[in-house]
């Protein structure tokens with residue numbers, strides 16, 4: 180039985196700045212890129228999961244698919260609101276959003292379900308080491324930023340950790356061969372990297388303030404040993420024997436859920 184919870188948090192990003200964290204503009208740009216990519220990726224996940232549901236081998240997996248899907252849909256809705264605020268300020272970014280969605284739609288048409296399940300399992304497995312490291316270093320990444328945007332990403336990142344085992348469980352139940360995703364790794368990461376480069380290119384074209392910041396600059400404020408640990412974690416997450424459910428999560432993970440449970444307004448959870 181899955182224990183995933185769908186949390187509707189009524190975020191509002193009206194008037195949000197593109198450089199929403201003047202203390203760390205490179206990170207602000209990276210998170211904006213995640214907003215644009217996430218909307219396409221999460222739609223792709225939902226299509227993949229709808230197709231996977233028909234092949235699920237037991238009811239526990241069907242339940243996992245539905246809960247995973249539901250969380251991702253809610254993430255996507257929140258990121259659409261964020262993207263809307265950015266597009267209002269820079270209308271040229273509307274085409275970028277359309278491009279991200281169309282790019283994932285095209286990928287969905289071109290490949291088969293085994294590929295899509297590999298894609299979801301591979302990418303989702305990187306999130307615990309990547310977002311865990313971001314959360315651990317939130318003082319140098321989020322501090323000084325618009326609390327609404329910081330809180331959007333912290334919520335999304337803790338929920339990514341909450342469902343960190345889902346894509347793998349579903350993959351294992353249907354594909355049943357851990358090497359399939361290993362063989363597709365190059366193609367999967369090639370796709371996300373290429374799309375990220377495209378997102379930055381569009382930012383640079385339409386948003387002059389984004390021009391000094393390139394792909395990969397966003398996490399530069401994280402100390403080097405921690406970055407190395409993060410990169411090793413990401414590589415380890417791709418190994419056929421990796422079990423994302425046992426991946427370590429930061430202490431903030433428990434804190435966020437405890438604060439949510441206590442009824443705190445998580446739209447501004449990060450106000451430092």
Ligand SMILES: [Fe+2]
Nearest residue numbers: 221251254339
């Ligand atoms: Fe998500």
Ligand SMILES: [Fe+2]
Nearest residue numbers: 251303339342
């Ligand atoms: Fe996810």
